Amino acid sequence: MFHVGIDISKFKHDCFIATDAGVKINSFTFTNDYDGFQNLKNELSALSDPSLIKIGFESTGHYGINLKSFLSKLGYTYLEFNPQLTSQFSKATTLRRTKTDKIDAKLIASMLGQFDYKTLHSKFYHKNELKELVRQRDTYLQMRSKQLVRLTNVLDKSFPEFKGFFNNLMGKTPLYILKTYKNKEKISNLNMTHFDKLRKLSRGKFTYPKFSKLKSLAKESIGTSSKIYDLLITTIINHYSELVRIIEVLDTEIENLYFKTDSLIHTIPSISIIAAAAIYAEIGDITRFSNPGQLTAYAGLDVKISQSGTTERFGKIVKRGSSLLRKYLYMYAFYSLQYIPQINDYYHLKRNQGKHHKVILVNISRKLIRIIYHIETNKVSFDTNKLV
Template sequence: MSMYFVGIDISKYKHDCCIISAANQKVVSKVTIENNKSGFEELLTIINSLSNPADIKIGFESTAHYALNLELFLENSLLTFMEVNPVLINEYKKSKTLRRTKTDSVDCESIARWLMTVEYKPHPKGFYHAYSLKSLTRLRDKLIRQRSFYLVKITNVLDHTFPEFKPFFSERFSKTALYLLENYGSAEKMARMNSVSYEKLRSLSRGKFSPQQFLQLKELAANTVGVNNSIFDVELNSLLTLYKSLDKEIYILEKEIIKLIEEIHPHYMSIPGIGPLSAAVIYSEYGDISNFSNSGQMLAFAGIEPGINESGTESHGGKMVKRGSSQLRYTLINCCIPLIRFDMTFATYYAKKRGEGKPHRVAITHVAKKLIRVIYALERQDIDFNTQKLR
């Protein structure tokens, strides 16, 4: 059986395909299919007429979400495919010609020919979970940023109307604090709170909001230097509504994220400090760990590795490259904070780096590197975390 290489140039409404045989013959110079069911079935008919699915190698560039429907169709049709970094295809085209030609037919042929030169690494099956988690976790991250934005705006309003309010709650917007803002809003109304008001606050805080705190807040409200202005009340109500709406959506997203990641339940969820939401980000960004040949590739993927500057007889290690997913990098480093509190081996490693004179952030980055190596080992060996086996 002959091997066939299918290069597909992905776009929003259509996909262009080129098929080349192992004998370097163009079986299909270019065919354009629509990004819909009939277009996909047309492509499947062409592919099925060629050979056994095992002898078909399909490749296309990573193009955000435009390829998702085609990927699902190919997987359901028992066909494999390989996602290609667009930079690699661009470099390949440059190596073959000095002309700056970019057309759909050139692109799909370049992908097909590039496939002939590399080891074929099919995209892992079941990728839809990873894609779903990536969409949900990134949306959650955006909504959290928006929610933080509105919290800042709420603080700005309180600086005008009741500047003593937030310091009273230790600069945090607890459930009790938000309840007060929603139901009373102004310092003038809080100053008039009564015993019924206190009972609601005590119940909401599960008894943590004491009578002394209640009286102290009333006194602060009565003697505030803030301005009582109805315009600020309107602004505060609008901001609180937006904040609550975002908070609700984040809660819904988190429930769905937790449900998905618990179905997968990767081994690194057994590491202290990695909860379901952090595990979801790690899984969504890394995907199938078996795609990485070693932990060094995972470090590079997250951008947690030093840059190297080499020239002539000199070689210098630089700052962390910070390429790859910033969300993945942020999550991994954040996981290290509770990790050094709850696991002695990681705590000792952190203390060792600090003892070498490294600042906190640099030491935590080293812990994150160790964490990545542990994650790689757990998934490749199909085992849960055991601190006794750490070195």
């Protein structure tokens, strides 16, 4: 058996090859391009059959994506280590604080002998594409939220009464009004022709009393008129609309990719396809986790424990691992109260015991992890009757 440790960076990768007894075979650097990948291929081919080669590297974001794909196409498997784990392993094996790419590659190779590679290895499936999409979608969602904040800030100066008038500032009707008329002066001078357009746009929800009230607010507004504010409002709304369009495109592709998988997370009551896809993509290969507790730790929802002698303290959740997985679990924990009776009963039981709302939602998130683990490992749909 051969252990191959690879330290990944942007332009080149360092590789260390040893036997399972720790005897060095080779150490070299290869570039992050076609020639470099061919060099690695030749080195691996000279060793043995892919089934007798263990490959490991740290999780380094997108820098290693092409290498993972390349190795999987050649029939190799690999094991990714959390950088926190490699750091702690290094501290446990040496007192020296020397850190280089070559040393890291050697360290990773030695770590491969300390973990159950058979149950933890992973391959490069299209899950990676799904993960890329859901993470990019989350980025665009954050950008869209920032546009809402920026628009609110401008309106606080130009027409502060506008936001409080509408329940949803980013609804179709308020966005149309702001983009078309821009300032309080033009809004205060709207006529019946304008009202007919707004009524049709809102499908009758924007009634004449509302129209009249908005005009009155515009006339009496304490806001400051400025061409700069008009320009900013138009620019922000255009940016917001483009982000909405991009998110819709991503949603379509995410749903298409998710339904090509065998996941059954979407059978959980009222969980959206996007949320199911995000959870599925962030978990990756469920067989990497031998029990729900490992998946809980991966989501960063396990509790910090400090024990010394007879003293034992429980702290906050560690918040390591996948922040996006933790985010979607926590978000759905709240919605699950409405659709899963057992979880609703659990929530109110803990509230009556004096537990804080957020603490209970974290506990529910852990319950959801156990549910998801059962569904995905056994390939069965969600069944409310089997919950206890």
